Each structure stands twice: as structure tokens, then as C-alpha cells.
Amino acid sequence: MDRKDRNFGKQFKEYREEYLDIKQLEAAERLSISSSALSNYETKNRDLTPDMLAEIKRTFDIPDDYFLAMIMGEPLRDVKSKRHEHAGKTNEIRTHYRNQFIEQHRGLLEESNELREVIAIASSLSAKQRRIYFNSIKSNIAVFKSFIDKNQ
Known part of the structure; x- marks a missing residue:
């Protein structure tokens, strides 16, 4: 895995905290991994496999432009600066994640x-x-x- 790929974990942590507003434990639970494994990915102590990258993108429904920036090792602020309505986009991403989470767990709540x-x-x-x-x-x-x- 090259240097750029190793930046993905750090950028995912930023995305998780800033855009999704979720804790590491919640993210790890959603990925069905331990919080220590996710911590190792985020701190670059463990390489992300292509399958795990795909799972992260799918699980958190990361928009293509942000995911590509993470893969390419480009700062997320560069993606943000291309958007005139950053705050609106952040709220949109957060709302989408929360709605997706609620829908996924609606059955558990109902039963x-x-x-x-x-x-x-x-x-x-x-x-x-x-x-x-x-x-x-x-x-x-x-x-x-x-x-x-x-x-x-």
C-alpha cells in the first residue's frame, strides 16, 4: 500500500468526526470490527484492505468526491473548498447518514x-x-x- 493509501484512515477519522458526527465505537460497530482495529486503521498502524475500503464507503455512503480525495491522499478541505455550501453539504451528509441508520434499525426499534x-x-x-x-x-x-x- 502506498503512502497516499495510508492517509485514508486519518482522513476517514476527520470525515467521521466532522461530517458524520459519530464516535469511533459507533463506526466500528457499523463495520463489525473492534474499535481498536478501527483506531489502528485511523492512526495508520494497520493497512486498509481494498475490501475494507469498499465496506467503509458502502456503510457510510461516502460521496464519491470525498472518497476519492481520501483515496488520493488529498485533504478533505480541498473538496470542501470546491463547494460553495460546505455547511449545507456537511448537514446533508450527516442527515443522510442518520436517516440511513434509523431505517436500517427501524425493525429493532419496532420489535x-x-x-x-x-x-x-x-x-x-x-x-x-x-x-x-x-x-x-x-x-x-x-x-x-x-x-x-x-x-x-
Whole structure:
């Protein structure tokens, strides 16, 4: 893999944070990889395979001009500067990602009383309380995953 290809991970991290406004853990879950694997891709400690590049583009529905800039090692700001409505495009990309995510998981929300209950509780909390609530849920999930991994 050449030097330009190795920049993809760094640029994907920028894209994920700035355009999609998602955390590394969410991105890793969507890609069905560990957050440490994604971290290694983003910090250039691990090479991205062509299959993983394709999976990233598909999973996050990255527009061709941004994906090409990432592949070519061109700064994303160069893509942005070509657009007169950068803020609008960022919001459009973010909205598209969130709508796609909601559609993909709509069935789970419809069938799971427990998930709806978690959301109902969260909606009654302040932003600070909600952050603590979700972080406690994430901690419990990590314990659960560890338990499952040990028993498989």
C-alpha cells in the first residue's frame, strides 16, 4: 500500500468526526470490527484492505468526491473548498447518514419493548444525565460482550 493509501484512515477519522458526527465505537460497530482495529486503521498502524475500503464507503455512503480525495491522499478541505455550501453539504451528509441508520434499525426499534423503554427513559433526562445513562449502558454492554467472548 502506498503512502497516499495510508492517509485514508486519518482522513476517514476527520470525515467521521466532522461530517458524520459519530464516535469511533459507533463506526466500528457499523463495520463489525473492534474499535481498536478501527483506531489502528485511523492512526495508520494497520493497512486498509481494498475490501475494507469498499465496506467503509458502502456503510457510510461516502460521496464519491470525498472518497476519492481520501483515496488520493488529498485533504478533505480541498473538496470542501470546491463547494460553495460546505455547511449545507456537511448537514446533508450527516442527515443522510442518520436517516440511513434509523431505517436500517427501524425493525429493532419496532420489535423491542426494551429498546423503546431505554429511549423513553433517556428522553426524560437532562443532557448531562443522558450522557451518564448511556455511558453506563455502554459499560454494561462491554461487560456482557466480554462474558460472551469467554463462553464461546
